[in-house]
Amino acid sequence: MSIVSPCIANCKLDADDVCTGCKRTIKEITSWSSYSTQQKQNVLIRLQTQKLDTLKLGLDTHSSKGWTVTPS
Template identity: 45%
Template structure:
């Protein structure tokens, strides 16, 4: 698999976990951040779906 084919990290270099263990920058949990490099593309897409839902909650 080429590097360009990998699902990219949502990291925005604003790294701080809130009281719920969710990063205020990328909206991933601490565990998702730690496991990201070992995830398959399908697992990464699942995380990105969760990230989108977390972002919506913050925007409300």
């Protein structure tokens, strides 16, 4: 099974060597082609979890400003 890279061609590393586009570390980017399917899936799961956490933080920020957030 071939897993496509999460690269979105918006490549720029931040001070921690994390891509501001796809959010992978420099090690994950440079090792992607040699990663096993399981390793790639682990990276994708981490990225998805990180994205959900970021969205949750945004919702929490809005609720502190008087917005009501109802969990689904």
